[in-house]
Amino acid sequence: MEKRRILAVDDNSISLATIEQELKREYEVIPVNSGERALQYLRRERPDLILMDIQMAQKSGIETLREIRGMEKCKDIPVIMITSKQDKATVVESSKLGVDDYVVKPFKGDDLRRRIGRVMGRAAE
Numbered sequence: 001m002e003k004r005r006i007l008a009v010d011d012n013s014i015s016l017a018t019i020e021q022e023l024k025r026e027y028e029v030i031p032v033n034s035g036e037r038a039l040q041y042l043r044r045e046r047p048d049l050i051l052m053d054i055q056m057a058q059k060s061g062i063e064t065l066r067e068i069r070g071m072e073k074c075k076d077i078p079v080i081m082i083t084s085k086q087d088k089a090t091v092v093e094s095s096k097l098g099v100d101d102y103v104v105k106p107f108k109g110d111d112l113r114r115r116i117g118r119v120m121g122r123a124a125e
Contacts (some may be wrong), residue, residue: 003028004120005045009038009064010053010082015105019051019082022109023116035064042074049120051103054083054090062090065097078119082107 005028008019016031023029030047032038035056041047050068054061061081069075081094084105091102100119103112 004048035059
């Protein structure tokens with residue numbers, strides 16, 4: 001069976017490597033280090049899920065997500081936001097954009113896998 005693909009977007013290389021390590025047995029992880037690179041990838045491919053950091057240097061996860069939701073073939077891809085801050089405005093804004101879940105950094109691998117499984121389970125229904 002083909003592994004489901006997860007686009008992991010984080011401008012922190014250590015976070016990206018951690019995500020890849022945690023998920024590579026079960027999923028094909030496509031790591032990109034900016035919102036712009038994520039958008040470039042999404043113009044060509046459609047992953048099963050997007051894991052995205054909210055705080056990134058050039059383009060935030062929220063700005064990137066807003067653009068993704070504007071792309072016809074990508075607007076319904078499930079998204080889990082990764083954040084180090086639980087700021088209410090950010091949560092409200094990303095909820096409006098249809099975020100499926102949040103993972104707070106630093107995260108535990110099993111928690112991340114459980115949340116991905118839950119979101120993908122919903123997406124497969």
